[in-house]
Amino acid sequence: MANTMTVEVVSPERLLYSGEATMVITRTLEGGEIAFQAGHMPFLGALADSHTRIITADGSVIDLAVHGGFVEVGGNTVSILSDAAELSGEIDVARAQTARDRAQEHLRSEHDAEAVAALSRAHARLAAAGLPPR
Amino acid sequence: MAGGQERILRGRIRSIQATKKITRAMELISASRIAKAQGAVQAAVPYSEQITEVVRHLSVGGASPDFPLLQGRDEIMTTCYIVIGADRGLCGGYNAGVERAAEGEIKADVLRDRGYLVVPVGRKVETYFRFRGYQMGTAFGGFSEAPSFEDAREIGQYAVELFTSGEVDRVELVYTRFISPGNQEVVLRPLVPLSSVTGARIDGVEHPTGTPAFDFDFEPDPSTILEVLLPRYVQARVFAALLNAAASEHAFRQRAMKAATDNAEELIKTLSRIMNRARQDAITTEIMEIVGGAEALGSDDPAELLELVNALADD
Numbered sequence: 001m002a003n004t005m006t007v008e009v010v011s012p013e014r015l016l017y018s019g020e021a022t023m024v025i026t027r028t029l030e031g032g033e034i035a036f037q038a039g040h041m042p043f044l045g046a047l048a049d050s051h052t053r054i055i056t057a058d059g060s061v062i063d064l065a066v067h068g069g070f071v072e073v074g075g076n077t078v079s080i081l082s083d084a085a086e087l088s089g090e091i092d093v094a095r096a097q098t099a100r101d102r103a104q105e106h107l108r109s110e111h112d113a114e115a116v117a118a119l120s121r122a123h124a125r126l127a128a129a130g131l132p133p134r
Numbered sequence: 135m136a137g138g139q140e141r142i143l144r145g146r147i148r149s150i151q152a153t154k155k156i157t158r159a160m161e162l163i164s165a166s167r168i169a170k171a172q173g174a175v176q177a178a179v180p181y182s183e184q185i186t187e188v189v190r191h192l193s194v195g196g197a198s199p200d201f202p203l204l205q206g207r208d209e210i211m212t213t214c215y216i217v218i219g220a221d222r223g224l225c226g227g228y229n230a231g232v233e234r235a236a237e238g239e240i241k242a243d244v245l246r247d248r249g250y251l252v253v254p255v256g257r258k259v260e261t262y263f264r265f266r267g268y269q270m271g272t273a274f275g276g277f278s279e280a281p282s283f284e285d286a287r288e289i290g291q292y293a294v295e296l297f298t299s300g301e302v303d304r305v306e307l308v309y310t311r312f313i314s315p316g317n318q319e320v321v322l323r324p325l326v327p328l329s330s331v332t333g334a335r336i337d338g339v340e341h342p343t344g345t346p347a348f349d350f351d352f353e354p355d356p357s358t359i360l361e362v363l364l365p366r367y368v369q370a371r372v373f374a375a376l377l378n379a380a381a382s383e384h385a386f387r388q389r390a391m392k393a394a395t396d397n398a399e400e401l402i403k404t405l406s407r408i409m410n411r412a413r414q415d416a417i418t419t420e421i422m423e424i425v426g427g428a429e430a431l432g433s434d435d436p437a438e439l440l441e442l443v444n445a446l447a448d449d
Contacts, residue, residue, distance in 0.1 A: 010184055012283040012373055014177040031353045031360075044191060045353040046362050070363065072188050074350070081184050083366065084283075 003038035004057045006077045009064060011085045016064065020057040024078050026050055026071055036071075036078050041074040049120040051127035052080065063088035065128035067121050088128045096125040138333045140416065143409035147402055154398035159168035159225065161391035167279070168315050171381035174280075175312060178377055182370050189367055191350060192360050201357075203294065203364045203366040206327045212249035214271065214302040215239060216293060216325065216372070219259035221278040226390035228310065228383055229258045236308045239322065240268065251302055255289065255376070271296065278383060281376035283369070289376075290369030290392045296360045297326045310382035318382040325371060328364065349406045420446075 007024055009017040025035045027050035033046070045067045054062040069082035100122035107113040217236045219229040236252065243250045252268050254260040257275040264270065272292055277285045293305045305326040310318050352359060415416055428439045 008180070008184075010180045012178060012181045012286070012370060013174070013178045028353050029358075033354075042350040043353070044188065044350050044356075044359060046359045069366075070185075070188055070359070072191070074182070074191075079184050081188065082182060 004097065005036075005038040005040075007054055007080075008077070009052075009054075009066075009080045010087060011082050016082075016085055016087060017062060020056050020058060021078075022059075023055040024052070024080075026052040026056075026066065026080065028071070036073055038076060040073050040078075042075075043071070045071050047071055047080070047082065049117075049124040051124050052085075063128040063130065065091060065121075065125040067124065069129065086125065086128070088130065090118050090128045091125050093126065093131065096122045096129070100126065141410055143405055143412065144357045145408065147405050150398050150401050150405070154395055154402070157391045157394040157398065161388055161395055164388035164391060168381060168384045168388060171280075171377065171384050172312070172315075175374070175381055178370075178374055181321045182374055185363070185370050186369050189363060191358075192356050192363065200361060201364060202325060203368070210248065210303045212251060212302045212304075213239075213393050214251045214253060214293065214296055216255060216289065216305065216307050217259050217263070218307065218375055218385045219254070219256035219278070221257040221275055223258055224390060225383055225387040226393075228254070228386035228390075229262065232308050232310060233259060233262050235320045235322060239306070239308075249302075251296070252402045253289075253292070255379075277376075279379055279380055281284045281373070283373055284364050286373035286376055287369050288376075290365060290372045293326055293372070294365050294368055307372070307375050309379045310386075311380035312378045312385065313390075315385050315448055318385055323371075323375070326368060328367065 003020055004020040007017065007019060008015065008060045023035055023037050025033060028045040029035045029048045031045065032052075036043070047066060049065075049067045052064045052066045054064070056062060063070040065086045065088070066080060066082045067088045069080060069085070072079045072081070099118055103115045103119035103122060106112070107119065215236045219232050223229070240250045240252070250269065251271050252263050253271045253273070255274045256261050256278045260270075260273040260275055264273075274285070274289055296302045297305055304324065306386050307321075307325050309319045309321065309323075310393050358380045421443065422444055425439070428442055
């Protein structure tokens with residue numbers, strides 16, 4: 001069995017997940033996707049909107065949509081501090097889809113940062129909810 | 135007739151009973167919300183702790199300390215007070231407490247020829263300062279009983295903006311800290327600049343995990359992370375203050391409504407006594423009038439008199 005580490009996901013309003021896991025995959029700003037396993041060197045990164053996956057000690061996968069924040073790794077603990085985060089079961093798929101369509105529609109005519117951000121949030125949500133990207 | 139007074143009293147008692155029902159309901163609602171608000175305060179703790187930890191690691195991990203948010207200004211000309219109170223009244227001295235604390239600070243500033251800016255949070259607080267003609271920035275409100283992080287974000291962003299634009303040199307939070315359901319206190323806490331916070335932490339560097347800070351791998355570089363992190367840190371602190379204030383508001387309202395219910399009960403008791411006495415007086419007077427009337431008619435027969443009284447009582 002692979003070594004495990006402690007993983008915590010917190011948002012300003014609550015603790016979303018806390019437990020033992022073998023791997024965490026998330027995405028940093030500029031850096032792209034990154035995975036952590038037990039014994040990873042101390043690391044501190046700013047996060048982008050992403051579909052974050054936690055592979056728990058018993059092998060199950062927890063999907064989360066994480067919208068910005070930070071990840072800190074040290075002392076065999078991975079802490080994800082998100083500005084907003086949702087577990088896959090809590091995601092309103094229909095709403096995310098409308099948000100994505102609206103943002104895409106908007107981006108066809110003009111480019112603005114807000115629509116880009118909305119689109120990436122919607123993508124993160126849909127990916128975490130298990131829908132393939134379109 | 136004397137019965138008029140009795141009717142008036144009966145009306146008053148009924149109205150007090152109705153008020154009592156309302157205050158009792160408000161008391162119970164607040165009591166149940168205290169627990170929920172307390173839970174929200176607790177739930178926000180992990181995030182605050184973690185973000186403080188990250189700020190500390192960053193400041194020892196090589197992030198350059200020359201961020202505007204971290205640097206205090208040599209001369210404090212203008213102080214901004216973010217005063218957190220309630221949207222509604224009926225909560226005893228809750229609003230008055232923070233308002234008075236802020237007003238005291240402002241008066242001291244004015245005496246020292248310094249500027250100030252009030253940022254009220256909560257409609258009641260806004261009305262208070264607007265009515266008295268204080269200099270106000272943007273007012274926030276509408277969420278005092280159940281604040282969300284989104285609300286804290288707006289206030290935090292505004293505070294950071296005020297500071298970085300140079301409009302104010304210092305931002306302070308005035309709110310009611312929730313210690314326990316029976317104990318709250320009004321506190322004044324510096325929010326921006328953060329030098330006082332991180333400075334203290336840099337001095338007493340402790341590493342509970344035993345990991346030397348310089349071993350951290352940063353992505354992107356520490357300064358960029360700090361740049362995104364600091365506003366979040368401010369927001370987290372505002373959020374903690376809002377949650378504390380909300381819990382305190384419920385506690386104050388519960389106490390105020392309990393006192394109101396008790397007073398209503400007391401008043402009902404007193405008024406009932408007065409009413410009963412008035413009724414008794416009215417009856418006594420009537421009997422006296424009848425007896426007097428019968429005597430005036432010249433009847434000496436007690437049986438006849440009793441008949442007359444009974445006939446009148448039946449009416």
